Amino acid sequence: MFSSPLVLQIPPSVQMTDEQFFEFCQVNRDLRIERNKLGEISIMTPTGSETGNREFNILGQLWFWSEQDGTGICFSSSAGFTLSTGAKRSPDASWMKIARWNALSKAQQEQFAPICPDFIVELRSASDRLQTLQEKMTEYMQEPGVQLGLLIDRKHRQVYIYRPGKPEERLDHPVSVNCEPVLPGFILNLNKVW
Secondary structure (H helix, E strand, C coil): CCCCCEEECCCHHHCCCHHHHHHHHHHCCCCEEEECCCCCEEEECCCCHHHHHHHHHHHHHHHHHHHHHCCEEEEECCCCEECCCCCEECCCEEEEEHHHHHCCCHHHHHCCECCCCCEEEEEECCCCCHHHHHHHHHHHHCCCCCCEEEEEECCCCEEEEECCCCCCEEEECCCEEECCCCCCCCEEECCCCC
16 A cells, blocks of 8 residues: 555546545545545545554543543544535544534434534654644634644654644643643543553
């Protein structure tokens, strides 16, 4: 396979509808597929085992907090969301207030929901370009409803914190990240992520 995302540029005359793109993703389940606002399709192989373990640790912490908090639901990297720009994105981990999720129809929930979660996490794998992930985080922050984003760069042990309308903040070698007030009481422990 390939070590960095393969970007396919589709001519405007053969652009897929949202339903066709969803079906395309379903028949290629072994790949992580996203589409940007320009219609370019990024095809990524599944993450390596080590990155998958670190991602699961993040998801586990988020899920445990969410179950105790009870005000929202979590999503894995397999969940796709349709942004207001038309881009289809799948953050590595995310959380959304249950009221926002319940406002969607069942049909919207079953495909790439036309909504951006309140909280987004992207975990940089060995093959990811930092600039590409930073651009993706900036794109998320322009979406209605998103409140907080974390870009975790394991290579440099840095965490980039994103909030709508505020400059990016960088933490060097943190042992944890406090996600309040968006996620009250949630502190992401990074010891098992590094």
